[in-house]
Amino acid sequence: MIKSIVSGGLVLAAALTCATQAAETPEQSGARMAWFNSAKFGLFIHWGVYSQAGGEWKGTTNHAEWLQLTAKIPIAEYTELAKQFNPVKFNADEWAQIASDAGMKYLVLTSKHHDGFAMFDSPSNPYNIMKVTPFGRDPVKELAAACAKHGLKFCVYYSLGRDWHDPDVPTGSPGNARFPPGSRSNLVDYPDESRKDFAKYFERKVKPQVRELLTQYGPIGILWFDTPEKITKAQSAELLALIRGLQPDCIVNARIGNKLGDYGTPEQEIPSGKSTQAWETCMTLNGHWGYNSHDANWKTTATLLRNLIDIVSKGGNYLLNVGPTGAGVIPPESVERLREIGAWLKINGESLYGAGMTPFGPELGKFDAAKKNKKTGKPEFVPGEEWRCTTKAGGLYIHLFKWPAGRFDVSGVKGTVKKAYLLADPDRTALKVKQTGAEVSVELPAKAPDAIASVLCLECGD
Numbered sequence: 227m228i229k230s231i232v233s234g235g236l237v238l239a240a241a242l243t244c245a246t247q248a249a250e251t252p253e254q255s256g257a258r259m260a261w262f263n264s265a266k267f268g269l270f271i272h273w274g275v276y277s278q279a280g281g282e283w284k285g286t287t288n289h290a291e292w293l294q295l296t297a298k299i300p301i302a303e304y305t306e307l308a309k310q311f312n313p314v315k316f317n318a319d320e321w322a323q324i325a326s327d328a329g330m331k332y333l334v335l336t337s338k339h340h341d342g343f344a345m346f347d348s349p350s351n352p353y354n355i356m357k358v359t360p361f362g363r364d365p366v367k368e369l370a371a372a373c374a375k376h377g378l379k380f381c382v383y384y385s386l387g388r389d390w391h392d393p394d395v396p397t398g399s400p401g402n403a404r405f406p407p408g409s410r411s412n413l414v415d416y417p418d419e420s421r422k423d424f425a426k427y428f429e430r431k432v433k434p435q436v437r438e439l440l441t442q443y444g445p446i447g448i449l450w451f452d453t454p455e456k457i458t459k460a461q462s463a464e465l466l467a468l469i470r471g472l473q474p475d476c477i478v479n480a481r482i483g484n485k486l487g488d489y490g491t492p493e494q495e496i497p498s499g500k501s502t503q504a505w506e507t508c509m510t511l512n513g514h515w516g517y518n519s520h521d522a523n524w525k526t527t528a529t530l531l532r533n534l535i536d537i538v539s540k541g542g543n544y545l546l547n548v549g550p551t552g553a554g555v556i557p558p559e560s561v562e563r564l565r566e567i568g569a570w571l572k573i574n575g576e577s578l579y580g581a582g583m584t585p586f587g588p589e590l591g592k593f594d595a596a597k598k599n600k601k602t603g604k605p606e607f608v609p610g611e612e613w614r615c616t617t618k619a620g621g622l623y624i625h626l627f628k629w630p631a632g633r634f635d636v637s638g639v640k641g642t643v644k645k646a647y648l649l650a651d652p653d654r655t656a657l658k659v660k661q662t663g664a665e666v667s668v669e670l671p672a673k674a675p676d677a678i679a680s681v682l683c684l685e686c687g688d
């Protein structure tokens with residue numbers, strides 16, 4: 227039996243009743259953010275020259291998209307690798323189909339990662355896929371078209387504060403023990419960190435390339451910047467103004483720097499609690515962003531799906547990553563997991579798309595003072611393993627991770643439960659409900675309809 231005690235105060239503070247929950251909070255409701263807030267699930271694609279090496283370099287095997295830095299490769303040698311990059315198996319339509327079949331609503335491609343190599347036709351800078359590789363095709367153009375065809379929002383990642391090809395990109399700060407000056411810079415080709423002038427790189431490369439991305443490919447859903455590093459407040463503001471001027475509907479993540487941008491981006495982690503500010507967790511399917519042929523550390527479909535549900539119940543989006551090979555193939559282990567998530571979403575998706583966060587809270591988990599977080603030294607957050615809740619006007623969706631014996635009990639429900647049923651039941655047969663005030667008990671069949679997460683819908687009225 228699962229019993230959640232939700233204090234009346236907490237529920238009142240959230241000002242939500244089972245009948246009137248809004249799918250969006252005021253902070254999220256900007257017109258620009260509407261599609262993002264209901265989309266919930268997107269595909270991140272880390273693909274570039276580094277994919278060609280498959281994580282391997284001269285006997286070491288733990289590389290990925292950071293290859294140039296982690297293997298200390300000079301630009302001249304990295305350019306040779308780029309000359310071998312010929313992804314003849316790349317098929318934009320297939321990639322968009324994989325995302326769409328997974329139930330994803332948007333796709334974010336690395337248009338330029340820290341290596342500085344543009345994966346698009348960039349008239350302003352010859353270090354790009356059209357000029358350097360034998361491939362001679364523009365993946366950004368092809369993916370933009372494929373996404374439009376499949377109804378996906380097409381978005382681009384752009385590494386802002388790191389670029390290992392341009393000579394003027396300083397990183398780190400004096401006095402920062404973890405990231406001293408030069409700690410994320412190309413010191414192989416450009417050893418003199420003191421002479422690097424971010425403004426030169428910003429004018430010469432960032433502004434022209436951002437303009438290209440926003441004028442050559444139709445509507446861009448999100449400009450997903452990474453690593454603001456040394457960008458000044460004035461430069462972040464100027465860049466944002468440039469984007470707003472060209473495509474006012476383009477969402478910009480907070481990594482444009484200096485507290486600007488539309489939403490926050492926790493990386494490889496899920497926040498412990500819910501937030502009314504828009505946010506998106508990005509995460510790898512195994513242990514690397516870029517393709518690494520040695521990495522078999524795949525997350526299970528159960529973990530991935532429960533992550534998605536957990537995130538949506540806290541008001542966020544899930545941006546899940548694949549690292550295609552140098553030939554242009556998304557690893558089958560990734561495709562298999564995405565397909566399984568998609569099959570679940572086909573049946574249960576109405577509980578997530580366009581849904582609001584949980585009106586409860588204690589089911590999310592609790593901080594355990596006996597366990598200390600390695601990074602912060604603070605009590606570790608231990609996620610709840612039993613259920614999560616999402617909301618829509620007129621109802622609650624309870625996602626049961628552990629199937630309770632006989633019945634599901636919950637406290638703190640506002641309004642009256644009119645009908646309860648399982649989303650996996652095509653007939654939506656009414657389950658027996660007992661309600662005493664805010665206490666609700668639903669009789670369940672003996673067996674869970676889904677081994678990973680079964681969704682119990684509670685239709686509510688006043």
Ligand code: H79
Nearest residue numbers: 272288290291292296339340452453493508515
């Ligand atoms: O694009 C992905 C990462 O490459 C990028 N952001 C995501 C979306 C990123 N840049 N910096 N970081 C992430 C944080 C630093 C990661 C590191 Fe490492 C982990 C530095 C050292 C350990 C992995 C291993 C990357 C380089 C060596």
